[in-house]
Amino acid sequence: MTHPPPARGPGTGRRDERRRPPAGPRLADGPGPRPRRRPAPPAGRPGPLADGRSAAGDRGRPAARLAHRDPPRRPPPAPPRPRRLPPRGNPVRRLGIALLAIVFVLTLFAGRLIQLQGLESGSYRALAAQQRDKTIALPALRGDITGADGQALAMTVQTYTVFADPVMMTAAQQQQVAGALAGPLGMTAAAILALIQHPTSPQYVVLARDVLAQAGHQISALDLPGIGLTPSFARSYPDGDVAANIIGFTGTDSAGNLVGGAGLELADNSLLAGRPGSEQVQIGADGQQIPLAGSRDTPAVNGSGLQLTIVPSLQYDAEQACAQQVARTDADNCTVVIMQPQTGRVLAMAQWPTFNPSTITNAAQATDIAVQDEFQPGSTLKVITAAAAFEHGGQTPMSAYNIPYQISEGGQLIRDAEWAPGERYTIAGIIAHSSNVGMSQVAAHVPPQVQYGYLRAFGLGQPTGIGLPGETPGDLPPVSQWYADTRYTLSFGQGVAVTALQMASVYATIANGGVRVQPTLIEGTTDSSGRYTPAPPPPSRRVIQARTARELLQILQQVPLVNAAGGEPWGIIPGYAIAAKTGTSQESNGKCALCVYGSSYIGMAPGDKPQLVVAVNVQHPRRDGYYGIDVAGPVFYQVMKEALAILKIPPDGATPAKLRLTAP
Amino acid sequence: MISLLVISTTLAQGSFQVTNLQQQDATLARQEQALSQQVAEAQSPALIAAEATQLGMRPNPELTFIDPRTGKTVSGKVSRADEQISVPGYTP
Numbered sequence: 001m002t003h004p005p006p007a008r009g010p011g012t013g014r015r016d017e018r019r020r021p022p023a024g025p026r027l028a029d030g031p032g033p034r035p036r037r038r039p040a041p042p043a044g045r046p047g048p049l050a051d052g053r054s055a056a057g058d059r060g061r062p063a064a065r066l067a068h069r070d071p072p073r074r075p076p077p078a079p080p081r082p083r084r085l086p087p088r089g090n091p092v093r094r095l096g097i098a099l100l101a102i103v104f105v106l107t108l109f110a111g112r113l114i115q116l117q118g119l120e121s122g123s124y125r126a127l128a129a130q131q132r133d134k135t136i137a138l139p140a141l142r143g144d145i146t147g148a149d150g151q152a153l154a155m156t157v158q159t160y161t162v163f164a165d166p167v168m169m170t171a172a173q174q175q176q177v178a179g180a181l182a183g184p185l186g187m188t189a190a191a192i193l194a195l196i197q198h199p200t201s202p203q204y205v206v207l208a209r210d211v212l213a214q215a216g217h218q219i220s221a222l223d224l225p226g227i228g229l230t231p232s233f234a235r236s237y238p239d240g241d242v243a244a245n246i247i248g249f250t251g252t253d254s255a256g257n258l259v260g261g262a263g264l265e266l267a268d269n270s271l272l273a274g275r276p277g278s279e280q281v282q283i284g285a286d287g288q289q290i291p292l293a294g295s296r297d298t299p300a301v302n303g304s305g306l307q308l309t310i311v312p313s314l315q316y317d318a319e320q321a322c323a324q325q326v327a328r329t330d331a332d333n334c335t336v337v338i339m340q341p342q343t344g345r346v347l348a349m350a351q352w353p354t355f356n357p358s359t360i361t362n363a364a365q366a367t368d369i370a371v372q373d374e375f376q377p378g379s380t381l382k383v384i385t386a387a388a389a390f391e392h393g394g395q396t397p398m399s400a401y402n403i404p405y406q407i408s409e410g411g412q413l414i415r416d417a418e419w420a421p422g423e424r425y426t427i428a429g430i431i432a433h434s435s436n437v438g439m440s441q442v443a444a445h446v447p448p449q450v451q452y453g454y455l456r457a458f459g460l461g462q463p464t465g466i467g468l469p470g471e472t473p474g475d476l477p478p479v480s481q482w483y484a485d486t487r488y489t490l491s492f493g494q495g496v497a498v499t500a501l502q503m504a505s506v507y508a509t510i511a512n513g514g515v516r517v518q519p520t521l522i523e524g525t526t527d528s529s530g531r532y533t534p535a536p537p538p539p540s541r542r543v544i545q546a547r548t549a550r551e552l553l554q555i556l557q558q559v560p561l562v563n564a565a566g567g568e569p570w571g572i573i574p575g576y577a578i579a580a581k582t583g584t585s586q587e588s589n590g591k592c593a594l595c596v597y598g599s600s601y602i603g604m605a606p607g608d609k610p611q612l613v614v615a616v617n618v619q620h621p622r623r624d625g626y627y628g629i630d631v632a633g634p635v636f637y638q639v640m641k642e643a644l645a646i647l648k649i650p651p652d653g654a655t656p657a658k659l660r661l662t663a664p
Numbered sequence: 665m666i667s668l669l670v671i672s673t674t675l676a677q678g679s680f681q682v683t684n685l686q687q688q689d690a691t692l693a694r695q696e697q698a699l700s701q702q703v704a705e706a707q708s709p710a711l712i713a714a715e716a717t718q719l720g721m722r723p724n725p726e727l728t729f730i731d732p733r734t735g736k737t738v739s740g741k742v743s744r745a746d747e748q749i750s751v752p753g754y755t756p
Contacts (some may be wrong), residue, residue, distance in 0.1 A: 152704040157697055238704035267666040290679075316709035573727065641727055650729040 004530065016287060036663075134283045140274030142258050143303035145247055145265075147312040148347070149522060154247050154265070154357070156258065157236045160216035160229040166199050168226030177224045181207065184215040184222075209235045233258055235265075237357045243315050245368040246308070246349055246468070246521060249357040262366035264306060264521065266469045274303030274528060302354045302528035309345035309523045314338060317642040318350035321635045322618075326352045329621035335370045336616045336639055337504035341604070344508070344517030344538045346466070347612075347643070349501065363470070371464070371471040373596045374497035375619055377627070378585030379434045381493030381503075383552050385443050386427060387544045388454040390551060393445030393634070397428040397551050400663030401438045409440050410485030417627070429661030432558040434505055434582060436492040443491035448479045451487055457543045458506045458516070460498055465518045465538070474498045493585060504615035505582075507602045511610040514549035515542050553579050553608060557656035560603075563629050570601070570633030573641055575651025577607040580636070582628035596620045599631035603640060607652035614640045 083377035085194040116124065145154035159510020162185065169177060178193035185192065185208045192207055199205035209232070211219070216229055235250040235258055257276065260266035262657075277300030281288045322334035338348040351369040360366055367373070389395040406415040416435050430438030443451065455461070461476025475497035477486070489495040501519060509516040526532045544552075556579035560571025565584065571580045580603030586594040600617040604610035615633040616639070625631055643649075705711065730737050 151707050152700075155701065155704060157701055158694055213698050217694070236701055236704075238701060239708040240710060242709060313709045313712075316713070320713075575727065642723075645724075645727055648729075650731075651727070 018169045095500075098664045109656045118430065132282050134281055136279045136281065138216035138277040138279055138298075138300040139257065140276045140300040141302040142233070142235065142250075143272045143274065143305040143528075145272070145306045145308065147243070147308055149311065149313075150307070151312045152238055153308065153310070153312065155236050156233055158213050159210045159234040160213070160219075161209050161232050162211050162216070163220060163230065164196050164199070164205050164207055164226050165226040165228065166196050166205065167203050169196075173225055177227060180224055181219065181227070182221055184218045185211065186215075208625060219482060225472050232256060234390055235357075235520075239312060239316075240358075241354045241356045242312055242319065243308075243310050243349075244354050245351050245366070245370070246310060246358045246359060248368075248469075249360055249366055250357075251361065261361075262470075263368060263468065264308075264365045266363075267467055268306060271525065272306065274305045275301040277301070298308070304528065305431050305526035307523040307532075308521050309343075309347060310349070310521065311347050311646065314639075314643055314646050315348040315350055318348045318639050318645070319352060319354060320555070321638045321642075322350055324350035325618055325631065325635050328624060329618065331618045331631070332620035333369050334371070334616070334618045334635065335373075335500040336635065337370055337500050337613075338639070338643055339504050339519060339613045339615075341508040341511035341610060341613055342517065344520050344540070345523070346501075346504075346519050347647075349521075368468055368470070370500040371466065371468050372498055372499075372620070374472050374474050375617065376496065376585040376587050377493040377498045377503055378583035378598060378600065379436075379492055380600050380602050380628075381496070381498075381506075382431050382434070382439050382491065382583045383581065384454050384458050384460075384506065385439065385446060385451055386431060386493040386555075387548050388446045388451050389427070389442045390548050391545060392447075392450050393442070395427060395442060395445055397555055398660065398663075399442075400424060400426050400428045401430060401441050403430075403435055403438050405437075407437050407440060409444075409488040410483065412488065413486035414440050414488060422664045426660055427661045428555045428558060428659045429663065431539050431555050431581070432562045432659075432661050434492075439491045440488040443487050446487070448482060448487045451490065452476075452479050454544075455490065455496070458509060459502055460496060460506075464499075464501050464505055465499060465660065466521055468521070472499060474502055493583060500615060500617045503600070503602060503617070504613055507604060507615060508613045509543050510549050510552050511579075511604045511613055512549075513546045514544040515540050550608070553604070553610075554572035554657035554659055556581055556604070558659055558661060561656060562661070563633070566629075568629045568633055570637040571603055573605065573637070573644070576605045576644065577652060577656045578603050578605045578640070579610065579656075580604070582633070584626060584628045597631075599626055599628045601628050601632035601636040603636050605640060605644065606649060609652075611649055612640070612643055612647070614643060 028370065045587075080468060137322075142156040144152055144156070146152050162181070166174065174193060174196050175189075178189040181187070181192050182189040187208065195205050197205055207227075211229075219227065220229055233256075237247070244263075246263055248265040248267075249261045250258045250265050251261045253259045260269040260272065265272065279298075280296040284290055318336035318338065322336055325331065328335045334352050336348060336350040339346055355365055357366075365632065386395075388396070389399075401424070403416070403419070403425055404415055405419055408414070414436050416437050419437075423644040425433060425435060425438050427438075427442055429435075430442065446454075455476055460474055462473045463471045477496075480491050486495055505516065505519050508519075517540040520535065520538040522535040524534040525534055557577055557647075559580045559582065560569075560578050563570065563580075564572050571578050580601060583598070583600040583602070585598040585600075587596040587598065588594050589596050596619075598617060598619050599621055600615070602613065602615040604613050606612075613648070614636055616635045618631045618635065621631045638654070728737050
């Protein structure tokens with residue numbers, strides 16, 4: 001690399017001589033290696049003379065080369081010559097400079113080496129690993145929701161997102177691709193073509209999301225240029241809107257996972273969702289996994305399945321009955337709650353209007369009316385104050401009361417819907433004929449605190465514990481906030497707000513001999529490995545004595561008879577003794593006072609050991625009457641009969657108890 | 665060296681096989697899923713009710729049970745409520 005020392009002058013010279021072409025043509029030649037090899041001739045000397053073998057000439061070469069790249073073309077003027085000579089003559093210094101330069105460069109190399117291998121090694125290793133390592137997300141499969149009979153109400157299906165890369169196809173191919181995709185995607189070819197021609201980003205446009213597996217298969221089989229599929233998961237509700245209010249709906253979070261948005265999908269989201277896992281593998285250039293390269297797996301834990309107590313066919317029947325009645329009476333809504341009193345199982349909780357879980361996107365559209373809407377119950381609440389009067393007011397079902405046209409209690413005029421002069425009822429008669437005047441007199445035997453305690457014990461003013469999101473506790477004001485007339489109006493179900501499920505639970509408590517079993521929707525869960533675990537039995541507690549419950553049941557068995565005598569046979573199903581209560585409440589809305597009616601009918605069958613409670617509430621009917629028996633009665637009849645048939649509950653053959661309703 | 669080559673070739677072969685089988689598994693899982701969804705949809709009460717109505721079936725207004733011990737049927741009467749419901753054009 002360095003130039004030969006001057007001592008080797010002659011040898012070098014010879015070698016130079018050998019390589020050098022003849023002098024003459026050399027001058028005529030163009031540039032090339034020559035200028036480098038040719039020593040810089042001192043000014044004024046002709047070219048050929050510069051080839052002299054003198055040590056000076058040799059020595060002068062490197063120095064001259066450093067100074068001028070092409071000396072012969074433009075010979076330097078004469079004066080500078082003596083000035084340039086001294087550096088040529090100092091090899092030690094030249095060597096030193098060269099060595100310094102080398103050391104400097106090597107230091108740079110070493111520094112860079114340390115930088116790459118030492119200081120920044122971590123980040124480079126990470127970059128390399130990134131290229132080679134691949135983390136495969138292992139999504140957890142969201143658990144299914146099934147009905148009591150195993151029928152799937154919500155299931156997770158694999159779907160595809162179909163996307164196009166417009167750059168990958170020619171204009172003619174775009175037409176062709178759009179035409180081929182129209183069928184499987186269920187879109188028009190024009191719509192697909194428009195998407196391809198106006199992509200969201202130059203090389204990517206989503207043509208369709210949530211494309212079902214079959215259609216996705218079809219598309220990938222077509223092998224179209226520039227069309228790709230990414231797998232995704234979607235929630236499918238095979239029964240459509242059946243039980244939608246209970247199940248809720250799902251949305252997709254930013255990571256593409258399904259998340260519950262309402263109902264049980266929301267309440268039991270973590271149970272259903274499971275835990276997504278990941279797999280870390282090393283891949284080759286072609287995407288093939290490198291064997292034995294080691295992989296770190298975090299296995300995904302699939303979500304658990306939920307089995308509900310809901311009987312889908314019963315739920316469907318109840319929804320249909322509700323839908324018909326809402327249409328007929330132009331009501332705001334209708335709910336039907338069917339409960340098994342001994343177990344607290346909710347067999348159906350239907351409502352109309354309802355919604356389609358596949359199409360809605362926010363919780364405001366997914367109201368579960370039976371637990372989220374409150375209303376004034378009306379006369380269906382009479383049983384609670386009656387129970388308190390039997391147990392703490394010294395009254396019996398046969399205690400007799402005169403029923404005047406109206407009474408004034410606590411500044412409130414109380415009247416009955418129907419009245420005849422000279423009425424004198426037993427408490428059984430007061431409930432069977434639903435006399436507010438009579439009930440107010442019964443309430444006078446019950447201290448307010450006791451009355452409040454009974455209302456609370458039956459579950460009013462607190463969530464039922466069914467475990468659905470957004471449940472309202474209703475509104476039962478404490479005694480300290482009561483007005484002078486509150487104890488009387490409460491006795492016939494005004495001045496308190498309840499939910500349809502709370503009322504069903506009140507009657508289930510009576511049907512179960514006075515023991516309240518917390519309503520439940522969950523029959524059991526199936527974990528990811530398929531092991532089924534029955535749900536623990538819901539908590540229960542005694543609310544009223546068994547005797548009181550029996551007395552109430554016998555009184556309630558009179559109601560269908562009284563109604564039938566009045567031309568409303570909705571509580572009569574031959575072969576079954578049915579206990580029931582009607583309710584008609586009045587509420588005010590912003591526009592008018594006490595103009596909104598709530599019509600309800602709650603019944604139990606069969607006989608003295610009811611296996612079913614059916615609670616119907618139709619809110620704000622605007623046509624064809626408003627009494628509970630008129631509006632809610634037909635829904636009860638239809639649903640109860642279907643329920644007895646579907647659940648195969650044979651007639652008990654029991655005839656209703658005979659109770660004296662009119663006192664002498 | 666040769667045995668090393670053999671080993672890694674075998675392993676690569678296995679890896680390809682695994683990939684193939686995984687694809688097959690995924691395809692079959694998709695099929696199973698599509699079919700079970702079809703079954704679930706076919707089981708939906710709304711669909712069954714609609715198809716039964718189309719075949720001319722109607723819900724039985726009579727609630728009748730047979731007692732297997734005595735061979736007698738219980739109930740079977742149409743209540744007054746049904747007479748009221750049966751009025752043409754009336755939907756409860």
